[in-house]
Amino acid sequence: MTRIDVEIQLIALVAAVACALPGVYLVLRRLALMSDAISHTVLLGIVLAFFVTGDISSPLLIVAAAATGILTVALVESVHGTRLVKQDAAIGLVFPALFSIAVILISRYAGAVHLDTDAVLLGELAFAPFTRLEIAGRDMGPRTLYVMGSVLLLNVAFIVTFYKELKLSTFDAALAASLGFSPVLLHYVFMGLVSVTAVGAFDAVGSILVVALMIVPPAGAYLLTDRLRWMIALSALLGATAAIAGYWMAWLADASIAGSIAAIAGAQFLLIFLLAPKRGVIAQTLRRARQRVEFAQLMLAIHLLNHEGTPEAERESRESELHDHLRWSPEFVQRIVRLAERGGIITRDGSGRLFLTPAGRAAARGAISA
Amino acid sequence: MDAGRLLHDLFFDYTLRTVALGAMALGTVSGTLGAFAVLRKQSLLGDAISHAALPGIVLAFMLTGAKDPLILVLGAAIAGWIGTLGVMWIVRQSRLPEDSALGIVLSVFFGVGLVLLTFVQREPTASQAGLNTFLFGQAATLVMEDVVVIAGLGSVALAVVALFWKEFKLLAFDREFGGSLGIGMRRMDVLLTTVLVVAIVIGLQTVGVVLMSAMVVAPAAAARQWTDSLGVMVMLSAAFGALGGVTGAVASSTTTGIPTGPAIVLAVTLVVAVSLVFAPRRGLAWEWVRHRRNQQQVRTGAILTDLYALARQHTDRGHGHPVAVLEAMDAKRGGVRRTLAVLEGDGLAKREADDSWSLTAAGEQAALAAIARRNPDDG
Numbered sequence: 001m002t003r004i005d006v007e008i009q010l011i012a013l014v015a016a017v018a019c020a021l022p023g024v025y026l027v028l029r030r031l032a033l034m035s036d037a038i039s040h041t042v043l044l045g046i047v048l049a050f051f052v053t054g055d056i057s058s059p060l061l062i063v064a065a066a067a068t069g070i071l072t073v074a075l076v077e078s079v080h081g082t083r084l085v086k087q088d089a090a091i092g093l094v095f096p097a098l099f100s101i102a103v104i105l106i107s108r109y110a111g112a113v114h115l116d117t118d119a120v121l122l123g124e125l126a127f128a129p130f131t132r133l134e135i136a137g138r139d140m141g142p143r144t145l146y147v148m149g150s151v152l153l154l155n156v157a158f159i160v161t162f163y164k165e166l167k168l169s170t171f172d173a174a175l176a177a178s179l180g181f182s183p184v185l186l187h188y189v190f191m192g193l194v195s196v197t198a199v200g201a202f203d204a205v206g207s208i209l210v211v212a213l214m215i216v217p218p219a220g221a222y223l224l225t226d227r228l229r230w231m232i233a234l235s236a237l238l239g240a241t242a243a244i245a246g247y248w249m250a251w252l253a254d255a256s257i258a259g260s261i262a263a264i265a266g267a268q269f270l271l272i273f274l275l276a277p278k279r280g281v282i283a284q285t286l287r288r289a290r291q292r293v294e295f296a297q298l299m300l301a302i303h304l305l306n307h308e309g310t311p312e313a314e315r316e317s318r319e320s321e322l323h324d325h326l327r328w329s330p331e332f333v334q335r336i337v338r339l340a341e342r343g344g345i346i347t348r349d350g351s352g353r354l355f356l357t358p359a360g361r362a363a364a365r366g367a368i369s370a
Numbered sequence: 371m372d373a374g375r376l377l378h379d380l381f382f383d384y385t386l387r388t389v390a391l392g393a394m395a396l397g398t399v400s401g402t403l404g405a406f407a408v409l410r411k412q413s414l415l416g417d418a419i420s421h422a423a424l425p426g427i428v429l430a431f432m433l434t435g436a437k438d439p440l441i442l443v444l445g446a447a448i449a450g451w452i453g454t455l456g457v458m459w460i461v462r463q464s465r466l467p468e469d470s471a472l473g474i475v476l477s478v479f480f481g482v483g484l485v486l487l488t489f490v491q492r493e494p495t496a497s498q499a500g501l502n503t504f505l506f507g508q509a510a511t512l513v514m515e516d517v518v519v520i521a522g523l524g525s526v527a528l529a530v531v532a533l534f535w536k537e538f539k540l541l542a543f544d545r546e547f548g549g550s551l552g553i554g555m556r557r558m559d560v561l562l563t564t565v566l567v568v569a570i571v572i573g574l575q576t577v578g579v580v581l582m583s584a585m586v587v588a589p590a591a592a593a594r595q596w597t598d599s600l601g602v603m604v605m606l607s608a609a610f611g612a613l614g615g616v617t618g619a620v621a622s623s624t625t626t627g628i629p630t631g632p633a634i635v636l637a638v639t640l641v642v643a644v645s646l647v648f649a650p651r652r653g654l655a656w657e658w659v660r661h662r663r664n665q666q667q668v669r670t671g672a673i674l675t676d677l678y679a680l681a682r683q684h685t686d687r688g689h690g691h692p693v694a695v696l697e698a699m700d701a702k703r704g705g706v707r708r709t710l711a712v713l714e715g716d717g718l719a720k721r722e723a724d725d726s727w728s729l730t731a732a733g734e735q736a737a738l739a740a741i742a743r744r745n746p747d748d749g
Binding site for chain 1 (some may be wrong): 586590
């Protein structure tokens with residue numbers, strides 16, 4: 001592993017964690033696609049600031065990009081605020097328009113410089129280590145690493161400082177407002193942070209990967225836990241592992257690093273989606289099947305209880321009759337009777353008639369009176 | 371280029387005619403299907419579909435080695451369709467909100483597309499360069515063959531909409547009712563989404579992956595402002611899409627350095643802006659006018675009532691009441707002099723002396739009417 005390899009992985013890792021942190025709140029606040037919108041519109045800020053300064057590495061570019069991010073949020077909300085279009089349509093109107101302006105400006109006036117839309121969209125992590133940060137002639141490492149490192153620290157500091165406020169305004173904005181916080185102010189500051197993160201990251205990994213790193217790991221984490229702290233930690237962990245594994249997949253297959261990281265993040269999500277202990281598809285399917293069987297046993301017990309001591313009990317309590325009375329398939333009846341017998345809910349006499357055990361009777365009574 | 375020359379080229383210049391026809395066809399189709407997407411709050415599904423199409427395009431190219439537009443579009447449609455089903459699956463099976471599901475599908479599919487794209491770019495075949503146009507769209511690369519594909523698939527999409535008009539209408543407005551009529555709404559949902567996927571993938575080469583979503587949202591959002599009827603909205607949306615498509619395509623091919631996708635998107639965005647402001651009844655401009663008129667009515671009503679109340683304290687009708695008194699009675703509202711001038715113009719108040727006013731006979735009637743309006747229960 002050369003030093004370049006290490007540096008690329010380090011950049012990917014830092015970018016992944018920096019994106020995952022605000023991503024948690026984007027997913028929880030149903031603003032996931034704002035990340036898509038912002039990661040495209042920051043381009044406009046970069047272009048405009050570039051025209052002013054003429055310097056592609058000026059820090060003003062990041063400031064302007066963050067400002068366009070906030071402008072995007074404000075525009076979406078004011079278009080939505082006219083109540084003439086719905087919110088998703090407002091996002092779909094605003095960001096393509098701003099992005100279009102940026103693309104036209106680039107292709108008309110900045111064609112010759114290093115501002116090419118392909119690179120913005122796709123990003124090329126492999127080239128990131130080539131722009132070095134030099135202080136007093138000494139090589140301090142890749143510039144992107146410092147940019148993303150600062151963004152990461154900023155995000156951590158913001159979330160730690162405003163943890164309570166963010167949590168409250170995410171889960172109960174009305175309560176937050178009544179307690180005297182300003183959810184609106186916090187919202188805009190937070191979206192500014194998302195913009196800064198997007199701008200720092202898309203320089204290295206491209207705007208689509210920004211979306212992948214902001215949304216996919218937190219979405220996976222959301223299926224694994226109900227606790228905000230855990231969700232944040234898991235998101236960071238998932239993002240970090242996707243970054244490293246993605247790098248190695250790209251290395252093995254000689255493919256785009258950004259694309260590989262997104263693909264690995266997707267694979268991670270798919271695994272969680274299927275296998276998550278409580279909310280995974282498989283766990284849910286199994287739980288539903290189990291509940292169906294448990295419910296059926298209870299139904300059987302109630303059926304037997306209803307006819308206990310009545311003249312029809314003789315007929316109603318035979319396995320052969322049950323499928324007609326309960327409208328179950330004969331196979332299902334057989335299965336349920338077997339399970340209920342094994343579970344000590346019913347017993348059977350020599351003639352094949354079914355009786356409730358005391359435990360079964362208690363369960364049926366409990367279910368009816370509840 | 372002057373207008374006459376442009377019009378001439380539009381009909382007789384091969385490139386321009388091809389581009390304009392292609393953009394118009396795709397604008398019509400995406401406008402039509404976009405109307406349903408916007409009404410069903412699926413505006414951003416288009417964004418996810420167009421990104422999700424990338425791996426399909428690249429795979430289709432890798433498998434066939436050809437840049438046949440029909441095959442690429444087919445690949446795009448299959449991938450876009452799988453992506454859409456993925457979104458539906460995630461939303462149904464987990465507690466994730468729809469926007470997260472869209473974000474996941476969009477970014478992951480696109481990432482996979484990028485990985486595949488790097489494989490293609492390693493091949494020495496020169497023709498792969500054309501795949502890049504799918505990112506931003508380049509109408510200048512359209513040839514008649516592409517237009518035939520766009521128009522052919524687009525017509526199929528429009529035919530499906532016409533055929534299942536009633537079902538799609540129910541799907542958009544009252545899904546439960548449709549289900550109770552015995553229509554398989556789930557199947558209709560998949561069908562409508564499939565047609566939407568077709569509408570989107572045929573536009574990718576012209577407008578590009580990133581901006582195709584605007585072609586779905588913008589014409590429909592504009593059309594919505596002008597009408598409350600689905601039929602009219604769909605027609606208008608198709609017309610706006612076609613208009614935006616032609617305008618953008620022409621602007622881009624007659625001016626250097628303006629890519630087609632952004633030009634088309636800005637053209638339809640302009641239509642949206644005009645619609646939001648000027649559409650009758652819903653538009654912001656009318657809303658402003660209505661607001662002003664209400665304000666004026668409240669103001670004149672208040673002054674009339676005040677004058678009437680003052681007149682009742684005097685026996686002679688022509689007794690003037692000073693502006694200062696009226697201003698004191700109406701301290702919060704202001705603009706008393708302006709309102710008095712308006713009332714004088716309408717013949718409801720008359721100036722008795724320098725700064726004092728009284729009601730005319732008509733003004734008295736108007737004041738009684740204003741009081742009745744304010745207290746409708748007093749009979």
